[in-house]
Amino acid sequence: MMFQKPSPSIALENEDDVNGAQMGAGGPDEVETVVGPSVNVEGDFASEGNIIVKGSVSGSVHTSRHLSVETGAKIMANVRAGGARIAGEVRGNIKVKEDLELMATARVVGDIEAKVLKIDAGALLFGKVAMPGLSNTDNKSTARSRGNLSKKGDNPILELAE
Amino acid sequence: MYVYLYDNFLRQKKFDAEIRNVEVRLTDYGIAGKILRLTNYTDAKQIIDDEIKRGAKTVVIVGNDHTFGHVLSRAATCECVFGFLPIGPENTIAEVLGVPVGVSACDVLARRRREKLDIGWMNNRYFVSRLQVKAAAVRVIYDSKFSVAANDLMEVVVCNLQPFYWKRDRDDLEPRVVHPQDGKLEAFLRPLTKKRFWGYKYESPSVFPFEEMEIVGKTPFTLEADGKISKELKVKIKLAHGKIDMVVGRNRKF
Numbered sequence: 097m098m099f100q101k102p103s104p105s106i107a108l109e110n111e112d113d114v115n116g117a118q119m120g121a122g123g124p125d126e127v128e129t130v131v132g133p134s135v136n137v138e139g140d141f142a143s144e145g146n147i148i149v150k151g152s153v154s155g156s157v158h159t160s161r162h163l164s165v166e167t168g169a170k171i172m173a174n175v176r177a178g179g180a181r182i183a184g185e186v187r188g189n190i191k192v193k194e195d196l197e198l199m200a201t202a203r204v205v206g207d208i209e210a211k212v213l214k215i216d217a218g219a220l221l222f223g224k225v226a227m228p229g230l231s232n233t234d235n236k237s238t239a240r241s242r243g244n245l246s247k248k249g250d251n252p253i254l255e256l257a258e
Numbered sequence: 259m260y261v262y263l264y265d266n267f268l269r270q271k272k273f274d275a276e277i278r279n280v281e282v283r284l285t286d287y288g289i290a291g292k293i294l295r296l297t298n299y300t301d302a303k304q305i306i307d308d309e310i311k312r313g314a315k316t317v318v319i320v321g322n323d324h325t326f327g328h329v330l331s332r333a334a335t336c337e338c339v340f341g342f343l344p345i346g347p348e349n350t351i352a353e354v355l356g357v358p359v360g361v362s363a364c365d366v367l368a369r370r371r372r373e374k375l376d377i378g379w380m381n382n383r384y385f386v387s388r389l390q391v392k393a394a395a396v397r398v399i400y401d402s403k404f405s406v407a408a409n410d411l412m413e414v415v416v417c418n419l420q421p422f423y424w425k426r427d428r429d430d431l432e433p434r435v436v437h438p439q440d441g442k443l444e445a446f447l448r449p450l451t452k453k454r455f456w457g458y459k460y461e462s463p464s465v466f467p468f469e470e471m472e473i474v475g476k477t478p479f480t481l482e483a484d485g486k487i488s489k490e491l492k493v494k495i496k497l498a499h500g501k502i503d504m505v506v507g508r509n510r511k512f
Contacts, residue, residue, distance in 0.1 A: 130464050132464035134409055
């Protein structure tokens, strides 16, 4: 059997061995994913580790850690990340759990949601900005003010005119 | 019982003294055993399976990176402990395993510090150290979720144990090293862009850690896995966790 060619049955046998060997049970990922320049990524691009984008990505981007979009990089996708620093172009909604930093060369077309937002002078942004902490207090304050107004009088505009 | 698989290149006279010293050291430790010589046409799995039936518990590969890849690409599924005695040039895997080259490797073997190693699976065989697709028009699909393509040609290198050395260009004096980490395979994609008149220029590489990937080409591309070259049209690469039980050194890089 020394010179036996690999037959499909042997391949399948071995494949079972591989599948049996705890496939896909990876630990926490510290490895950085780098999308280099002149590389195009299409589809649902997800990673557990940090991502650095220097090329172009279309579809969606998701990481629980930090995302860095370098100058000249282009993302045509919705982005979800733990933290992000954007110096390239993003066309899509960005949702960041912690800090989002838009550098001077950044161009963003889409809505932004972040806990902390830093925008450098020169960055271009077209879209809504929402911050989770503020929206809650804002709702409460509007509710309170509405309550006060209803106690004082029926028409606030008339009151102001008086 | 120990079985030693000697590579054919160790027959050369220049290795005689070193081999003799190694054998003396192994006898001193009381771990000397049966010696088998490998040739290019030897099926390592068959030999190891036969020796396991005869009572072998530890199989020691004696040679260099090529020997290591040649044996383990077939024999990774064998139920035994593997050891490695690196001798001669071209020994980069030994460094990763923390095994010194030459006689002092016997000390590591005698200590029997064992680790389970991950290996890669490619179409119908295993690869231990590295897999490389030479520059070709290929598309890489990761975990059936997203695909990566270059504008022109692309070189793909998948590292498991062997570190990946690359240069920015021909004049780059300091080669850059990327050390593979355990738990995942690392794929390095280096796109080539055309120079103004002729030739190609390497771009900086993209790095994707993965557990399953598929390399698809429109035309057959050249693939080199553990030193074996073949032509493929579609390659599926997976990671098999903890497949090899290996004796490693204290200075291992994982």
